[in-house]
Amino acid sequence: MKNLGTVRIETERLILRRFNMSDAEDMYNNWANDDRVTKFLTWPAHSNVDISREVLRSWTNDYSNEKFYQWCIELKEINQAIGSISVIHLSEEVNYVEIGYCIGYNFWNKGITSEALKAIIKFFFNDVQVNRIEARHDTKNPKSGKVMEKCGLVYEGTRIQADKNNTGICDIALYGLINPC
Numbered sequence: 001m002k003n004l005g006t007v008r009i010e011t012e013r014l015i016l017r018r019f020n021m022s023d024a025e026d027m028y029n030n031w032a033n034d035d036r037v038t039k040f041l042t043w044p045a046h047s048n049v050d051i052s053r054e055v056l057r058s059w060t061n062d063y064s065n066e067k068f069y070q071w072c073i074e075l076k077e078i079n080q081a082i083g084s085i086s087v088i089h090l091s092e093e094v095n096y097v098e099i100g101y102c103i104g105y106n107f108w109n110k111g112i113t114s115e116a117l118k119a120i121i122k123f124f125f126n127d128v129q130v131n132r133i134e135a136r137h138d139t140k141n142p143k144s145g146k147v148m149e150k151c152g153l154v155y156e157g158t159r160i161q162a163d164k165n166n167t168g169i170c171d172i173a174l175y176g177l178i179n180p181c
């Protein structure tokens with residue numbers, strides 16, 4: 001594994017980049033304040049933009065760590081931050097990363113999350129040289145699983161009452177993909 005940190009990645013419609021403090025308003029307005037977005041996540045919706053600023057302050061401080069991977073999903077068409085995609089667990093011993101993502105409700109069902117995840121998968125396999133990428137979702141949120149499948153991750157099983165999110169204790173579906181190289 002060759003950790004490179006959060007590097008800029010560009011796709012047809014997106015710029016995946018480091019967050020900066022000027023993203024606070026977009027973060028708050030486009031996804032972080034929305035209970036629909038955070039329903040199946042482990043952090044509650046932000047009640048004000050100051051919470052978004054605190055999160056961004058923490059993230060921007062962590063960018064000096066090459067093992068920290070936290071991308072802003074910026075939609076080129078509107079030049080706004082509309083979501084995030086990140087490594088939520090990294091194991092150098094096993095040579096894998098677990099990816100998590102969220103995107104604003106107004107941007108759901110447009111293929112944006114899949115476009116971001118495909119770019120991240122390519123980066124981790126080709127540049128960081130991980131052996132495995134995995135992701136998981138609450139079984140009550142099957143659309144997240146559809147994103148994973150669309151990007152080539154394979155359903156590996158369900159862990160019963162194995163996680164907790166804003167809905168409480170939940171079952172999680174696990175997906176994985178091994179580096180084809």
